[in-house]
Amino acid sequence: MTPTPPAVVDASRRVADWEEAKTLLMMAFSVSQDAARKDTPIVYIIHGDDLLGRRGAPSAMVATGLLSAARTAALELAGRRVPVNVVAVGDETELEVRDRWVLRLAEPDGPTGEVIRLDPGHIGKALP
Amino acid sequence: MTRLAVVTGAARGIGRAIGERLQVDGYTVVGVDIGDGLAETSFDPVQLDLTDPTGVATVANTVRDLDGDLAALVNNAGITRDARLVNLTESAMEAVLDVNLGAAYHLSAALAPLLVEGGAIVNLASRAYLGNFGQFNYSMSKGGVVGLTRAMALDLAPAVRVNAIAPGLIATEMSMAIPDDIRQAMVEKIPLGRMGEPIEIADLVAYLLQPGYITGHVFVVGGGRSLA
Numbered sequence: 454m455t456p457t458p459p460a461v462v463d464a465s466r467r468v469a470d471w472e473e474a475k476t477l478l479m480m481a482f483s484v485s486q487d488a489a490r491k492d493t494p495i496v497y498i499i500h501g502d503d504l505l506g507r508r509g510a511p512s513a514m515v516a517t518g519l520l521s522a523a524r525t526a527a528l529e530l531a532g533r534r535v536p537v538n539v540v541a542v543g544d545e546t547e548l549e550v551r552d553r554w555v556l557r558l559a560e561p562d563g564p565t566g567e568v569i570r571l572d573p574g575h576i577g578k579a580l581p
Numbered sequence: 582m583t584r585l586a587v588v589t590g591a592a593r594g595i596g597r598a599i600g601e602r603l604q605v606d607g608y609t610v611v612g613v614d615i616g617d618g619l620a621e622t623s624f625d626p627v628q629l630d631l632t633d634p635t636g637v638a639t640v641a642n643t644v645r646d647l648d649g650d651l652a653a654l655v656n657n658a659g660i661t662r663d664a665r666l667v668n669l670t671e672s673a674m675e676a677v678l679d680v681n682l683g684a685a686y687h688l689s690a691a692l693a694p695l696l697v698e699g700g701a702i703v704n705l706a707s708r709a710y711l712g713n714f715g716q717f718n719y720s721m722s723k724g725g726v727v728g729l730t731r732a733m734a735l736d737l738a739p740a741v742r743v744n745a746i747a748p749g750l751i752a753t754e755m756s757m758a759i760p761d762d763i764r765q766a767m768v769e770k771i772p773l774g775r776m777g778e779p780i781e782i783a784d785l786v787a788y789l790l791q792p793g794y795i796t797g798h799v800f801v802v803g804g805g806r807s808l809a
Contacts, residue, residue, distance in 0.1 A: 475683065478678060478725070482721075483671075506728060506730075506732030506797070507732075510690075510729050510733055512732075514728045518724045519724070520724055521712065521720045521721055521724025521725075521727070522721040525709070525716055525717045527712065528713070529666055529667075581710075581731065
């Protein structure tokens, strides 16, 4: 069976201020709600440094906000085997690698509510 | 010198307990709330809407006008507008983000320059940041508060420490408004077998405001519910 292509929200860029952060989070809500209504998997792409707060508050609020949103959406959609996950990239992450993980995390028998960190910068640090 | 503490959402519930606890520790508390319950407290009252940009500026000006050093900021104000993701409205999404996350961000940015060296910020997140059915907006907003905490901890070190508390089910007016049977079912899932009391959150806030070696941390206070 071919997995359903996921709805993807790419929020890995550096965010400048609250207005940009809120715009990204509202966009993520819209995409997520549309996907949830169609039983489509969801994958959020964030930057790993933002989980740690290393690129400033607006970027961090988006990354950790999406991680929490993924956990809640995963809970709500788990009964229908619709996964919701997060990919955390680094500056050196190749697009092909990122996209491969996006597809993996959309598989119905795979993880849900999880974050996969593709950059080793998180090792030894605390996950939110 | 008088030590000032700004506490948002101070008119009732956890915020009021925090303000009263900090008064015991000798702080002069500036209580901020959109509601009128501040009249029943002995805080320096500032009644306004923190989602209004002028509101944040008013709080900063109030602190500047008081005779004292700003030693503490507690971002506690929050709202819920619960619904499953498929049913959530855009207005409920936006309102929760604006109050729970936007106001905390703007007030922190405005007051951080006023905090004395050795001061501290405590942000009230929620156990829902770990995920909670029917709270996509609330969970996202409180997750954002965790990120805000982490980033500000790095940005403001070493002068100011920034931590967060993620309460579970606490016995407040908001919790008591939950229908009895549903609330009882929630309590039965808590290993400690009861709701938390506001003072149990306030005590931890008071501890985190004392000089120490902790910054950028989130304390889940939920009676073990994050495990069970």
